[in-house]
Amino acid sequence: MMRHTPNTLRRRVLKGIAGGVLLPASAPARAQLPQSARPPLAELVPVLKDITGGAAVREGRVKLQIPKLAENGHLVPLTVSVDSPMTAADHVRTLYLLSEKNPRPVIAKIGMGPDTGRAALTTRIRLAGAQYVVAVAQMSDGSFWGTATDVIVTETACLDADGV
Amino acid sequence: MSLARILVPPKARRGDVVDVRIAIQHPMETGFRMDNNGRKIAKNVVNNLVCRYNGAEVFRAELGSGIAANPYLQFYFLAKDSGKVEFEWVDDAGEKGSAAASIAVTA
Amino acid sequence: MCSITILLAAGASLVHGAQPFRPQPLKSGIEFSSAEVRALQHDDFSSPAMLWATRGEKLWSESAGASGKSCASCHQDARASMKGVTPRYPQIDPGTARLVNIEGRINQCRTRHQQAAALGYESDDLLGLTAYVGMQSRGLPLNVVIDTQNRRHFERGRDMYYTRMGQMDLACTHCHDRNFGRKLLNDTISQGHGNPYPVYRLEWQTMGSLHRRLRACFFGVRAERPAAGSQDLLDLELFLAWRAQGLTVETPGVRK
Known part of the structure; x- marks a missing residue:
C-alpha cells in the first residue's frame, strides 16, 4: 500500500490541479490521508484554468519557502524562487502566488524577464486559516511549473479589542 | 503622508544580480473588515507596483488583499549600467507613490 | 471556599508588604518569540516597525505649530540628544509634578514649545516619534529610579x-x-515587559503603543479598560519599567 509522505502528498496536490482535473484518490489511499489533504484544491481549479488555459502544471523548478506553522495569519513570510537561467531564451515570464482558502485566491501575479536576473521574490502574505499555498510559474516557452505547500495557521490567544 | 523605504545597493559590478527591497506603509485593507461602528471598511490595497531600471521595466507585481499589511517585497535585477532605479505603485483609491535611488555600475 | 479566599488574600498582602517579585532571570519578550518574529525585529530593513521610526525621523526635523519650531530646533540631532532618554521614563515632569511617559513628553513639547496641537495617542505620527526617540536608546538598560517624587505612582502601579480584576479574576502577576x-x-x-514598545504587532497589522497592549491585557481578563494615556496606565507603566530594570531597550520592536 502506498504511504503518503509529504512529498507524495504534494505530488498528488499538483496532479490534482494539473489541467484543472481532479484525479480521484484510490479508496485505500484516501483512508490514510489526514483531513487536511482531502482531494485537494478544488477551490483553485477554476483559478488554475484561467491561468493555464487548461495546460498541465508540472511539478518542479518552483520552490516555496514558508514556515510549516505560521503563528499569525496576518503576516506569513515567504520566499518563492524558480530554477531558471533567466536568459533571453529561457526565463520566467509570470509567477503566480495562490492561496487555497483566502477569499481572493490570487495573492500576487509577478511579471519578470531576463532583466530581472533571478527569478525569486520574498514577501509577506495573509493566510485565512490552515491551507495550501501554491506557486505557479509560466516560462518563456509557455510551459507551467508549480509547487504546493501546506501551512498550519494558528490564532492568537491575546486578542485586542481596540480594533481598527 | 505616504511613506516607503527602499534598499538599493549604491554600487554593483556589471552582470551582478542586485537585490532590492521595498517596504510601503499601507494598511492593505481587505474590504472584509468592519470599523468599531460596524461599518464595512472599503477595500484598499496597493494593487500595482513596478520597478524600472534606467527606464526599462525589470519587475512588475499585481498585488491583492492576500499580501500582508505594510507590503514588503524583495526581488532582483541584473546590473548593466549606472543609473536610476525607480519604484512606482498605486492603490485602489488611486493614490500613487514613488521612490527612487541611483546605482553606480562598474565594469 | 472561604479558606481559599483567605489564603489568597494572605498571599496578596505578603506580596504587597515585601519587595515586589521580579522574575529571575529577567527575559525580554523576544526570547519567547518565534524565529519569524525575531527575524523581523532584528533586521532593520525588513522590520515593519522601522516604517514608523522612519516617519518619526522625518517629523523630527519638520517644523510644527505656531512657533515654527521642529524637534530638532531645540534638541538638534536626536541620535545624540535622545540617547539614554527612553530608559529614564516615565518620570515626573517638574513643571506639573505629574508623571509623564515619552508619548506625554512629546505632546508637552508640542503644546508648550511648538504651540502645536497634541498628537493622538495611537496616531502614526506620535507612534513614529516615540519609536524614533526610543530607537536612540536601543541596547541601553532601563533604569527608572523610584524616589519620593514618584513613589506614590509606583505603588499605585x-x-x-497584583490586583485580580475582570470576569477572569486574574491579575497581571498570574500570567507574567x-x-x-x-x-x-x-x-x-x-514576562510582560515594556522594553520593545512601541511595537509592530502582527495581530494589529500596525504599530501600537504600550498602553494599547496593556488595554488588550485588560480586555483579555474581561476587565474595564483604562484609556490610553490615563493615570492608571501611566502608573502601571512606571511599575513595569521598574520591574524591567536592566533589560535593554528594543524599540521599535516586533511582537506576535
Missing part, C-alpha cells in the same frame, strides 16, 4: 499589577510572574 514560558493556546506567555 504595583497594586494594580507565575506562568511565563507556558502556553496560552499557541501563544507563549512572556
Whole structure:
C-alpha cells in the first residue's frame, strides 16, 4: 500500500490541479490521508484554468519557502524562487502566488524577464486559516511549473479589542 | 503622508544580480473588515507596483488583499549600467507613490 | 471556599508588604518569540516597525505649530540628544509634578514649545516619534529610579499589577510572574515587559503603543479598560519599567 509522505502528498496536490482535473484518490489511499489533504484544491481549479488555459502544471523548478506553522495569519513570510537561467531564451515570464482558502485566491501575479536576473521574490502574505499555498510559474516557452505547500495557521490567544 | 523605504545597493559590478527591497506603509485593507461602528471598511490595497531600471521595466507585481499589511517585497535585477532605479505603485483609491535611488555600475 | 479566599488574600498582602517579585532571570519578550518574529525585529530593513521610526525621523526635523519650531530646533540631532532618554521614563515632569511617559513628553513639547496641537495617542505620527526617540536608546538598560517624587505612582502601579480584576479574576502577576514560558493556546506567555514598545504587532497589522497592549491585557481578563494615556496606565507603566530594570531597550520592536 502506498504511504503518503509529504512529498507524495504534494505530488498528488499538483496532479490534482494539473489541467484543472481532479484525479480521484484510490479508496485505500484516501483512508490514510489526514483531513487536511482531502482531494485537494478544488477551490483553485477554476483559478488554475484561467491561468493555464487548461495546460498541465508540472511539478518542479518552483520552490516555496514558508514556515510549516505560521503563528499569525496576518503576516506569513515567504520566499518563492524558480530554477531558471533567466536568459533571453529561457526565463520566467509570470509567477503566480495562490492561496487555497483566502477569499481572493490570487495573492500576487509577478511579471519578470531576463532583466530581472533571478527569478525569486520574498514577501509577506495573509493566510485565512490552515491551507495550501501554491506557486505557479509560466516560462518563456509557455510551459507551467508549480509547487504546493501546506501551512498550519494558528490564532492568537491575546486578542485586542481596540480594533481598527 | 505616504511613506516607503527602499534598499538599493549604491554600487554593483556589471552582470551582478542586485537585490532590492521595498517596504510601503499601507494598511492593505481587505474590504472584509468592519470599523468599531460596524461599518464595512472599503477595500484598499496597493494593487500595482513596478520597478524600472534606467527606464526599462525589470519587475512588475499585481498585488491583492492576500499580501500582508505594510507590503514588503524583495526581488532582483541584473546590473548593466549606472543609473536610476525607480519604484512606482498605486492603490485602489488611486493614490500613487514613488521612490527612487541611483546605482553606480562598474565594469 | 472561604479558606481559599483567605489564603489568597494572605498571599496578596505578603506580596504587597515585601519587595515586589521580579522574575529571575529577567527575559525580554523576544526570547519567547518565534524565529519569524525575531527575524523581523532584528533586521532593520525588513522590520515593519522601522516604517514608523522612519516617519518619526522625518517629523523630527519638520517644523510644527505656531512657533515654527521642529524637534530638532531645540534638541538638534536626536541620535545624540535622545540617547539614554527612553530608559529614564516615565518620570515626573517638574513643571506639573505629574508623571509623564515619552508619548506625554512629546505632546508637552508640542503644546508648550511648538504651540502645536497634541498628537493622538495611537496616531502614526506620535507612534513614529516615540519609536524614533526610543530607537536612540536601543541596547541601553532601563533604569527608572523610584524616589519620593514618584513613589506614590509606583505603588499605585504595583497594586494594580497584583490586583485580580475582570470576569477572569486574574491579575497581571498570574500570567507574567507565575506562568511565563507556558502556553496560552499557541501563544507563549512572556514576562510582560515594556522594553520593545512601541511595537509592530502582527495581530494589529500596525504599530501600537504600550498602553494599547496593556488595554488588550485588560480586555483579555474581561476587565474595564483604562484609556490610553490615563493615570492608571501611566502608573502601571512606571511599575513595569521598574520591574524591567536592566533589560535593554528594543524599540521599535516586533511582537506576535
